[in-house]
Amino acid sequence: MMMQKPTLATTLFAVLLLIPSSLALKEGQTCVADKNCDSGLHCETCVANGNVRPRCTRVQPINPTSKIKGLPFNRYSWLTTHNSFAILGKKSMTGSVILSPTNQQDTITSQLNNGVRGLMLDMYDFQNDIWLCHSFGGQCYNYTAFQPAINVLKEIQVFLDANPSEIVTIFIEDYVTSPKA
Numbered sequence: 001m002m003m004q005k006p007t008l009a010t011t012l013f014a015v016l017l018l019i020p021s022s023l024a025l026k027e028g029q030t031c032v033a034d035k036n037c038d039s040g041l042h043c044e045t046c047v048a049n050g051n052v053r054p055r056c057t058r059v060q061p062i063n064p065t066s067k068i069k070g071l072p073f074n075r076y077s078w079l080t081t082h083n084s085f086a087i088l089g090k091k092s093m094t095g096s097v098i099l100s101p102t103n104q105q106d107t108i109t110s111q112l113n114n115g116v117r118g119l120m121l122d123m124y125d126f127q128n129d130i131w132l133c134h135s136f137g138g139q140c141y142n143y144t145a146f147q148p149a150i151n152v153l154k155e156i157q158v159f160l161d162a163n164p165s166e167i168v169t170i171f172i173e174d175y176v177t178s179p180k181a
């Protein structure tokens with residue numbers, strides 16, 4: 001007797017049978033809905049990163065000091081966002097549309113509330129103040145300037161006042177040259 005070649009439909013059926021419905025997807029695996037993902041994960045795209053395929057993503061990182069206490073600061077790993085201020089879909093506080101690349105989907109406050117503990121901020125002289133900005137040729141423009149740095153520093157202050165035992169690290173990419181800054 002000749003073996004029949006399996007059709008696509010029978011193959012798919014067999015594959016579906018082999019995957020128990022309780023098998024939860026791990027971090028980084030592509031998913032359709034939150035319920036596909038293992039506990040502590042949700043199904044999320046990262047549009048700011050150009051990653052539009054939803055993947056199982058950790059809801060919140062583990063607080064490193066909850067695992068082990070008393071280590072020096074530089075022995076812990078902290079979830080850090082690059083260009084934390086460059087938020088997708090935000091207008092410049094100058095009123096201009098932003099033409100420079102964006103890196104994050106969440107506000108600084110929600111980043112902090114979701115466990116981000118390191119913020120990378122690019123600071124420039126702009127409009128007689130210090131702004132969080134990207135530049136063309138070292139120069140900040142309305143369409144690359146997000147907002148004055150003080151606004152974000154105040155968001156961090158509000159978070160730390162409410163959560164005094166948390167540790168937040170600010171990395172300043174410092175382009176400020178004005179003498180009083």
Ligand SMILES: *[C@@H]1O[C@H](CO)[C@@H](O)[C@H](O)[C@H]1NC(C)=O
Pocket residue numbers: 093094095142
């Ligand atoms: C930049 O924005 C400021 C408002 O913050 C405005 O007064 C100024 O005219 C804008 N500059 C340009 C070149 O559009």
